[in-house]
Amino acid sequence: MEQTDVSSIDRLILDETFEMDMKEIRSLGYHTVDIMVDYLNNIRHRPIFPSKTYQEMIQLISEPLPYDAKDPHEILEDCHQKINANSLQIGHPRLLGWMLTSGTPISAFADAIASLLNQNVSVSGCTAATTVELLVINWIKQIIDYDPEAAGILVSGGSLANLTALTVARNNEADVDISSQGMNQKRNNMIIYVSEEVHFCILKAVMILGIGTQNIRWLRTDKHHCLDIHDLQTKIKEDLALGKHPFCVVATAGTVNTGAIDPLDAIADICQEYNLWFHVDAAYGGFAALSKTFKPYLKGIERADSIVLDPHKWLFISYEAGCVLVKNKTLLKKTFTMDAPYIHLKKNDSEKDEEVNFSDYGIQLSRQFRALKIWMSLKQYGIQRYQHMIEQNIHLAHYLSALIYESNDFQQAAPIGLSTICFQYFPADLLQDYKKKNESEKEKINEYINKLNQVIIERMHYDKRALLSSTILGEQFVIRACIMNYRTTKQDIKNILDITRELGRTADKKLRNITS
Numbered sequence: 070m071e072q073t074d075v076s077s078i079d080r081l082i083l084d085e086t087f088e089m090d091m092k093e094i095r096s097l098g099y100h101t102v103d104i105m106v107d108y109l110n111n112i113r114h115r116p117i118f119p120s121k122t123y124q125e126m127i128q129l130i131s132e133p134l135p136y137d138a139k140d141p142h143e144i145l146e147d148c149h150q151k152i153n154a155n156s157l158q159i160g161h162p163r164l165l166g167w168m169l170t171s172g173t174p175i176s177a178f179a180d181a182i183a184s185l186l187n188q189n190v191s192v193s194g195c196t197a198a199t200t201v202e203l204l205v206i207n208w209i210k211q212i213i214d215y216d217p218e219a220a221g222i223l224v225s226g227g228s229l230a231n232l233t234a235l236t237v238a239r240n241n242e243a244d245v246d247i248s249s250q251g252m253n254q255k256r257n258n259m260i261i262y263v264s265e266e267v268h269f270c271i272l273k274a275v276m277i278l279g280i281g282t283q284n285i286r287w288l289r290t291d292k293h294h295c296l297d298i299h300d301l302q303t304k305i306k307e308d309l310a311l312g313k314h315p316f317c318v319v320a321t322a323g324t325v326n327t328g329a330i331d332p333l334d335a336i337a338d339i340c341q342e343y344n345l346w347f348h349v350d351a352a353y354g355g356f357a358a359l360s361k362t363f364k365p366y367l368k369g370i371e372r373a374d375s376i377v378l379d380p381h382k383w384l385f386i387s388y389e390a391g392c393v394l395v396k397n398k399t400l401l402k403k404t405f406t407m408d409a410p411y412i413h414l415k416k417n418d419s420e421k422d423e424e425v426n427f428s429d430y431g432i433q434l435s436r437q438f439r440a441l442k443i444w445m446s447l448k449q450y451g452i453q454r455y456q457h458m459i460e461q462n463i464h465l466a467h468y469l470s471a472l473i474y475e476s477n478d479f480q481q482a483a484p485i486g487l488s489t490i491c492f493q494y495f496p497a498d499l500l501q502d503y504k505k506k507n508e509s510e511k512e513k514i515n516e517y518i519n520k521l522n523q524v525i526i527e528r529m530h531y532d533k534r535a536l537l538s539s540t541i542l543g544e545q546f547v548i549r550a551c552i553m554n555y556r557t558t559k560q561d562i563k564n565i566l567d568i569t570r571e572l573g574r575t576a577d578k579k580l581r582n583i584t585s
């Protein structure tokens with residue numbers, strides 16, 4: 070390319086700017102807040118599940134690539150009418166499906182400020198944001214009594230956090246240098262032990278890391294859906310005898326299906342005995358440690374080599390906020406540190422040592438300022454109110470269980486795990502006689518109950534007054550409620566059960582051709 074002279078390039082530079090008038094920014098801000106308040110004010114009264122199908126949504130929002138500028142107030146209104154109104158009402162007090170939390174309002178404001186500051190929390194100079202993240206990570210370590218020297222990083226969620234932790238586990242437990250030689254040089258398979266109830270993101274991590282799903286040893290669970298430690302021990306011994314390389318056990322504190330907590334202390338003992346990496350996926354249950362009553366159930370978590378917790382689950386933080394902790398900071402940094410001359414602002418070695426660069430702690434380089442919303446929420450409510458809220462969620466699960474127990478047409482399908490409860494709608498006439506039936510009759514009834522509950526869940530999506538999810542436990546199709554919502558009240562729980570009953574009765578009448 071030829072060298073341009075100043076006057077010819079000067080003519081091409083327009084005096085264009087994206088700057089906005091401060092008054093206009095303020096008015097846009099007020100407009101945004103009005104929309105947010107309107108949204109929150111009506112959240113209890115909106116249909117939970119959006120009415121529009123994908124096709125209808127595409128029709129509603131499709132438009133050509135915008136060429137001309139538009140008034141931002143119009144865009145906000147458009148968003149309010151088209152997007153907000155047609156979103157899944159996560160945060161609705163009767164949405165207890167999956168593991169969806171209601172974000173605290175201050176999380177939303179914090180996100181707005183974080184976006185405004187636009188800190189890249191891996192870059193020199195983003196010291197304020199880095200310090201807040203370090204503080205938040207220290208608070209999370211304190212909540213679970215973890216080693217104060219442990220390192221951690223905030224990531225998008227549990228899936229990425231588990232991948233991050235298992236990368237450290239794989240690299241440091243391998244007997245070859247995985248970073249330079251890759252998995253190809255491993256002669257014996259690295260084996261990872263997980264229970265049947267593990268979240269699928271662990272499988273994804275195993276696939277991504279080249280460990281291979283055939284090197285997963287699936288462990289049985291007991292009647293509480295917790296990992297069976299005898300099976301763990303047996304399988305480790307078998308693998309050692311076969312010359313394989315057992316390297317990691319994944320325990321779950323709060324399984325996705327039933328909220329079960331694996332026997333962490335006993336698993337830690339086995340990991341110690343066989344020198345295995347002990348990883349705890351506490352994405353859901355980790356923050357139960359905020360409750361003095363429920364903290365003892367997590368005993369042993371502090372012995373883990375790595376732990377995952379999701380503030381966007383039981384800290385009521387808006388998406389995305391996951392956290393991974395690794396006990397040995399050196400191993401975490403050894404796994405992810407990459408140096409490059411274009412990264413460090415301060416070139417002097419001692420200054421580099423002082424600087425915390427989060428790109429040394431994980432996969433991402435550019436990172437948003439996630440810590441701000443956690444920092445603000447924890448400060449706004451304080452640990453004591455968080456403790457009460459988490460306990461209230463758990464007590465509401467027990468309340469639902471008590472209502473089920475006292476009813477004649479519901480049946481609990483698994484022990485309550487934290488704030489999760491699985492159950493089935495079981496028409497009273499079928500439930501009454503069930504015990505007297507022979508095995509083949511029972512099998513037929515069970516098949517019917519599975520089908521009926523499936524229909525109930527499908528209908529709930531159209532009904533929109535409540536939303537629960539489902540899962541399979543053994544041979545049973547069960548309805549699953551996970552209470553992770555600070556808006557849910559006792560009355561909501563009663564209503565949810567009544568709505569489920571109403572949908573169940575209608576479906577039952579139709580399926581069994583009952584005319585009365």
Ligand SMILES: Cc1ncc(COP(=O)(O)O)c(C=O)c1O
Binds near residue numbers: 229
């Ligand atoms: C136990 C457990 N681990 C991991 C995950 C995945 O977390 P995320 O959805 O934040 O990626 C979940 C999600 O529900 C979970 O329940």
